[in-house]
Ligand SMILES: [Zn+2]
Ligand SMILES: [Zn+2]
């Protein structure tokens with residue numbers, strides 16, 4: 001009897017008839033072909049556990065929070081504040097627990113085939129807003145545009161300050177699973193003497209694509225998203241195997257920026273924002289463009305909040321590295337912002353295989369995000 005009920009349970013788990021056309025396919029990341037994602041939407045294919053949403057602390061001011069106004073003396077040393085006189089909107093401070101130090105002790109260590117580079121670099125915190133618990137989608141356009149301007153300004157300064165720095169990574173963590181230890185809204189800057197591997201891979205593979213196709217792959221993906229409809233026919237019978245409406249990946253559009261759901265999304269609700277016109281370097285973005293970026297970002301975050309409200313997330317800025325060896329890659333690389341909500345916990349299978357499992361089809365996720373009435 002017990003066996004019977006277990007079997008029934010298993011059969012129930014395997015029953016995919018309620019799902020409309022479940023997807024189960026391995027998708028190759030078009031930009032980094034060595035990276036792939038298993039998109040498996042049938043219930044029985046879901047190996048992931050749901051990640052807890054972060055508790056939202058919506059308070060405007062918390063007396064004991066070192067990042068709140070009035071507690072400026074409780075943060076690590078201040079690097080800058082904006083504006084520099086009167087009440088501040090944003091501040092940049094040193095990180096209290098830097099993962100990298102700016103005192104260079106050893107030039108690099110070699111252990112036979114194994115190498116370690118000294119953990120030299122800079123680690124800073126941007127207090128995004130004077131209001132403690134404000135979410136990105138609740139910030140005004142003007143404030144968000146200012147924040148994007150501050151990112152740009154500080155990146156430029158760091159590159160000028162120290163030519164050994166090869167990459168300045170700007171990112172934001174929201175929620176403990178995403179790595180945020182402070183509830184007060186903030187972003188981080190990590191400047192390193194090496195280009196992070198995923199940025200390097202993007203730069204490298206998009207350059208390879210450019211050499212073959214004389215086009216930027218990111219521009220090609222945007223063009224596809226805006227115009228293309230693909231039909232795959234069976235070679236012998238001529239029957240339609242699959243129709244892909246590529247336009248279904250667009251989540252949000254501004255005058256100068258577009259938010260798209262990547263075809264091979266690693267995370268269920270991952271969204272990327274890119275300039276519509278080709279641009280390799282975030283540092284060249286004009287203030288008018290940053291204003292449109294702020295609008296697209298705000299609307300995208302509002303859509304995400306409506307669908308997966310309170311979810312923990314990271315976002316990172318990927319732009320052409322400053323160092324000379326990449327200066328000829330300006331035609332092939334296209335800067336972008338990757339937003340990666342953490343709605344499920346990666347499994348041992350994913351960590352061990354490097355193959356991400358996405359349990360919601362990117363097409364369905366984009367549809368849901370687009371359907372939000374703003
Ligand atoms: Zn605070
Ligand atoms: Zn491009």
Ligand SMILES: [Zn+2]
Pocket residue numbers: 202318336338
């Ligand atoms: Zn990227």
